[in-house]
Amino acid sequence: MPTFPGMPEPLFSCSPSRLDNWRSCPRKYRMTYLDSPSPSKGPPWAHNTMGAAVHNAMRDWYALPLEGRTTDSIASLARAHWRADGFRDEQQSFEALGRAIAWLQSYVADLNPDEEPRGVERTVSVTTERLSLQGRVDRIDQRGDELVIVDYKTGRSHLTDDDAATSLALAIYALAATRTLRMPCFQVELHHLPSGETLGHRHTSESLARHLGRADSIGQEAQVAQREFKAGRVKTEEIDQVFPPTPSKLCGYCDFLEHCPEGSASSQRAVSWVAIEDR
Ligand code: SF4
Structure with a gap:
């Protein structure tokens, strides 16, 4: 949106995960939200697949009538939402599904059925x-x-x-x-x-x-960098100053590792199922 002298700056619309992304690595933030076309991502992660299935099952379980919220129905929902993305093979995916169902059944069995979430x-x-x-x-x-x-x-x-x-x-x-x-x-x-x-x-x-004050200051940094980038005021040679890479042990899990020389120098890509092993 164009702004004119004297106009207040529009509010910067963002989520906590977007602020976290900026805080953890501004280069990753740029590749996630600003670059067009978006850089290609690495393969999907099994832990994300598992997390998404568990979250979706819990969401749909609460959409059931009270009498339908059983340990059997949560197992059915987990199966319905399950995907094989990121797992080594069918066997690993199957075993992980079994673990996810066990977690969910144990969790919902302890919930008070009379407590309806807001x-x-x-x-x-x-x-x-x-x-x-x-x-x-x-x-x-x-x-x-x-x-x-x-x-x-x-x-x-x-x-x-x-x-x-x-x-x-x-x-x-x-x-x-x-x-x-x-x-x-x-x-x-x-x-x-x-x-x-x-x-x-x-x-x-x-x-x-x-x-909230911390969020405000992280958001301000991201907002200024994003505004300058989108307005085309960041020269190619300045991009890494405005969106510096922040290599860490998490680079092995970064979707954009292959596009990042500093991250690639510090870490190797983790195998996509590493975070679900031994669980
Ligand atoms: S590989 Fe590491 S340094 Fe590079 S963009 Fe990803 S998180 Fe940032």
């Missing part, structure tokens, strides 16, 4: 002076007079309450749920399905404000 895959939004932040929350529960953010996790890594406390996305979801559903929200939770653990944190108004 939202499932609900889009919520909040604005700052500079940003219009939107995100889709896996589940929003209501406990008493407050909302609770629930984020499903399917990775094998061990999570702690600190992961819930430091998550920018969860804090933004809490603020956005408060605004969208007009009810206070301070509690945020990671529900780790493989272990059955719940990792939680109760925010205060101050800690939420700190997260």
Whole structure:
């Protein structure tokens, strides 16, 4: 959208994952959101396939009438959403499906059937002076007079309450749920399905404000870089200063590793099923 002198800058529309992408590697951000045509991506990841099937099964399970929400129906939904993308072979995919069904059945068996969520895959939004932040929350529960953010996790890594406390996305979801559903929200939770653990944190108004301030400053950096890039004001020789590569141990999992000399020098592409082995 063109702007003219004296016009306020339009709000920068973004999601927590987009901010995370900028924070973790601005070059990856450029290749993910700005380059046209988009650079080709590496092969699909088995852990993403597994995570998507689990999330979709949980979403559709809550769409069933109360009497249909059983351990059998969650297994059927997991099978219906299952894909083989990223797995080594059919056997590995089949075994992973069995594990996903076991996690889901154990998880839903412990849920209180009388607790109807306030939202499932609900889009919520909040604005700052500079940003219009939107995100889709896996589940929003209501406990008493407050909302609770629930984020499903399917990775094998061990999570702690600190992961819930430091998550920018969860804090933004809490603020956005408060605004969208007009009810206070301070509690945020990671529900780790493989272990059955719940990792939680109760925010205060101050800690939420700190997260929002952090989001605002990350968003401002991304907004300025994106605006200059889209306006054609970033010269070819300046691109790596505006969107610097940030090599790390995560480069092996980057979809754009083959397009990135610095990432390729620091890491080899991980095999697409490595993150689901030994789970
Ligand atoms: S390979 Fe690493 S440094 Fe390169 S774009 Fe991806 S995350 Fe960034």
